Amino acid sequence: MSERDTGEVTALQAALAAEHAAVYGYGVVGGRISEARRTEARAAYDAHRARRDTLAREVRALGTEPIAASAAYALPFAVADSAAAVRLATELEERVAGVYSDLVRATTGALRREAAGALREAAVRAVRWRGGSVAFPGLAERAGAGTDPAATGAGAPATKAGSASPTPASTPARTPTA
Template sequence: MSFRTRRDVLRMSALAALAVPLAACQTGYSDEPDPLASPAEQARADAAAANQVGGDLASQVAAARTTHAQTLQAEVDRLNRPKSAAQVVTPAASGVSGLKERLATAREQAEKLVPSLPRYRAGLVAAVAAGCAGLQQLDDKLGPGTDPGTVTASATTIPGEAVGPLQKALDAEHAAVWVYALVSAFVTSNYTASVSDGANEHRNRRDACVRMLDAAGVTPDGAEPAYITPKPVTDSTSAKSVVASAEADAAAAWRGVLEGTDDENLRKVALVALLGSARRGTRWRVAAGESPAAVALPGAAA
């Protein structure tokens, strides 16, 4: 669920019609093999391997990778490009160690595709990468995976079509900063470092958004005095849950940036943010005892 002001609630119905990505309706036909065919086949192979391993951890990997396979294949089928032999990477290791290698391979494969894809596909494949990054946070046996790093963005000009999505990302970052401040009073001391790290990252993202919007000559949205949380925060568990929701909202906003621009530098910023929120979101969902702990496609509409 999203953190919304009352103003947001009033305009939701007007925005609902815009939820379907226009890029998904594009016309035209390419006679080149579909670059999403290999990731789809890799996801199917990973899911099958996870099912063979068995156990709760492997079952979560199997479920998420099955979702990846189905979603990617649906997009491949939609464009119906010429078929080609899809290459699948099979790790030398077996069992959970093999699944760890598979997740690292799938994530890297997806991340490399993001810069060159059409907008809608860039968002979809970035979500697959983020889903793998989230799975890596379930247990050290699967990860931890490569840290995407901190979002950095200089005051460079951004394309006009990215202003709207970037404002929404800024709104999500304002809300996340507020949430981390809120929950600091409810979580125990062993979560202090996690709260501090999360708050610092979202402040960095917020400031990056402000710099980019200022450079574009656009007034950045300001923070609201307070935000409406999906559920009341009354104890440590509800605090952890609301942080996970804030990370999910941030992931959705940054996926929106990916689907709203062709600018390579801005896509890099958005991908780092999406991966970071997927990783943190998984950790907070695990801490809150939520199931599934790892979201298959972070940033997807609920």
């Protein structure tokens, strides 16, 4: 496997890990979100499941075993009510957008177009949840963080500002620094 292919697989695996975490996170969101926004949460959950499955196929097509989801993830903050569920949904989308921005950078051709589409979709969902936009979706939370895109997988501790996923349950939760 060439260096380019290795970088592509690493970025694909990071995106897959982020999608695993988003699927888990939306399970929490769905349990706390108000009835008025439940359809929106379900649509996001379904979109992340579809992206997760597509990414797993892409990783397999490159001859690598897809990263598995963690059994559970520690959330970045307590989700006790609908307002917190909306904040979590926003955080999930921002993190996913950040990882897809890495995937856009690491890939070319059709895969790059797919990654750009996923970045756009996550940014739009974040705007809907947040009620406003940011100048550079997927990059705002990384300002000055110096993150390593290879360390964003589901099995890696989420200690960097650009982490792709909620923290695996075996790792202490971090305070968001966005």
